[in-house]
Amino acid sequence: MQPILEIVNLNKSFTMHILQGKIIEALVDVNFSVAEGEIIGLTGKSGSGKSSLMKCIYRTYLSDGGKILFQSNEGTIDLVAAGDNEILHLRKTEINYCSQFLSVIPRVAALQVVAQPLLKKGVTAELANEKAMETLKALGLQETLWSGFPVTFSGGEQQRINVARAIIDPPKLLLIDEPTASLDPKTKEVVIEMLLALKKLGSTIVCISHDEFTLNHLVNRRIHLEKGIIIN
Amino acid sequence: MKHNSENWLLKVEGLTKIYGNPTQTSIDKTGPLFDSNICPDSGSIVACAQIDFELYPGEVLGIVGESGSGKSTIVKMLYFDMEASGGQVSFNRDPYIGKNILNLSNQSKRAIRNHLMGMVYQNPRDGLNFRFTSGGNIAEKLIMAGNFNVGTIRDKSKQLLEKTEVPVPRLDDLPAHFSGGMQQRVQISKAIANHPPLLFLDEVTTGLDVSVQAKVLDLIRELQQELGVAMVVVSHDLSVIRMLTDRTLVMKNGRIVEKGLTDQILQDPQHPYTQLLVSSIL
Numbered sequence: 001m002q003p004i005l006e007i008v009n010l011n012k013s014f015t016m017h018i019l020q021g022k023i024i025e026a027l028v029d030v031n032f033s034v035a036e037g038e039i040i041g042l043t044g045k046s047g048s049g050k051s052s053l054m055k056c057i058y059r060t061y062l063s064d065g066g067k068i069l070f071q072s073n074e075g076t077i078d079l080v081a082a083g084d085n086e087i088l089h090l091r092k093t094e095i096n097y098c099s100q101f102l103s104v105i106p107r108v109a110a111l112q113v114v115a116q117p118l119l120k121k122g123v124t125a126e127l128a129n130e131k132a133m134e135t136l137k138a139l140g141l142q143e144t145l146w147s148g149f150p151v152t153f154s155g156g157e158q159q160r161i162n163v164a165r166a167i168i169d170p171p172k173l174l175l176i177d178e179p180t181a182s183l184d185p186k187t188k189e190v191v192i193e194m195l196l197a198l199k200k201l202g203s204t205i206v207c208i209s210h211d212e213f214t215l216n217h218l219v220n221r222r223i224h225l226e227k228g229i230i231i232n
Numbered sequence: 233m234k235h236n237s238e239n240w241l242l243k244v245e246g247l248t249k250i251y252g253n254p255t256q257t258s259i260d261k262t263g264p265l266f267d268s269n270i271c272p273d274s275g276s277i278v279a280c281a282q283i284d285f286e287l288y289p290g291e292v293l294g295i296v297g298e299s300g301s302g303k304s305t306i307v308k309m310l311y312f313d314m315e316a317s318g319g320q321v322s323f324n325r326d327p328y329i330g331k332n333i334l335n336l337s338n339q340s341k342r343a344i345r346n347h348l349m350g351m352v353y354q355n356p357r358d359g360l361n362f363r364f365t366s367g368g369n370i371a372e373k374l375i376m377a378g379n380f381n382v383g384t385i386r387d388k389s390k391q392l393l394e395k396t397e398v399p400v401p402r403l404d405d406l407p408a409h410f411s412g413g414m415q416q417r418v419q420i421s422k423a424i425a426n427h428p429p430l431l432f433l434d435e436v437t438t439g440l441d442v443s444v445q446a447k448v449l450d451l452i453r454e455l456q457q458e459l460g461v462a463m464v465v466v467s468h469d470l471s472v473i474r475m476l477t478d479r480t481l482v483m484k485n486g487r488i489v490e491k492g493l494t495d496q497i498l499q500d501p502q503h504p505y506t507q508l509l510v511s512s513i514l
Binding site: 014015016017018055059060061062084085087088105106107108119120 | 288450453457499507508511
């Protein structure tokens, strides 16, 4: 079977013009593939290139060279070379990224933040809100917070909003950075269960984690990075 | 909707604005490489040059850059507030397909403004007629777009004020008696009154206090989603750009120095100027 994601000789460096053009190598000749429905755990120390790799896939970072071949519903697309509008279209329809920290428009209620991806897709407000409530309830976020503004929430509460928003509309490929950091053991288990449920629905997941419990219970395979190089 | 790189709504090629009497080489001798937009030979000012971009239906495009970089000049030319010195602008709507809209008759330009475009200025005085009531201002736009029934106009104006969260009883008040944030919301009501497929927003939150700013931003985002209107958002504020836009153009000395997905521009800027700009965010 053809992999859903195939990364070929991926390289990424940063040229820091502010530091007289100093070059920082983030990823060096990275090669791996991901089968459909697989959950991959990206591991490695801070600064080893995990987030850079994920951001190259999502195209938040521009890769220097190599290929990231994604099996989209419309055929194979090289995420390194694809046009900006093609990437935007994929982000709307097939690829979702959940960052480590929540970033939201101020003064939008938590429930609205979570319902957003469904509303964007054209789902009715009623249905979207219902699904958002269901998701937040499952994640154990107390109801009094639903109409509050997430900027004022605690780290763990923000994290749950972030995860809820990422999974409310199951994407074909989910890139998720530290989904269980800053969560208590019980909520951690709920998040893991939810991600496993996504997999059952057909999603493929690439997940960054430092947490052994999460890795042991969630991922099918680990990819370990050291200084931007895959070590097996 | 399947992605198609040919279904753009607006296509801008080589858009240029020069003040004064330029020489043949005025464009070559200005720009970010020279850190100036003043031609050393003629003294003419190249406000912007070689501007190329496409805007897709329902897309939000940001234009960011410091004061004087030419960002407002671009939208003013596109909205026909200012005459261009050169360039080609195509609008993918009947009956303008295949034409350079910069060369249309004034009548056709007015028709485009009345039916296909909306503009929200930084200063509400540029977008609103302060001698008219808020309702009168919205009515003006509705009449220009071909609505002549007084009852319908009043109902529509009320709906628009409701949508932008301006208290409806203030329909018959003068904008001068409104707060800055409220004036801005009336201006937005007016700009979207004709359901345009394209909306220009020029520094709309600059000068508003942060709580009002958040509210206006949220309103713009909501309207964008509800109406599916394509937007060009001009701002020097990178947080506004981050919150509202999908793609961004970065301008310096009248030129586009970098363009890309907004998160890429903010997290992996390539051009030295963009790196400096991004590292200056508070």
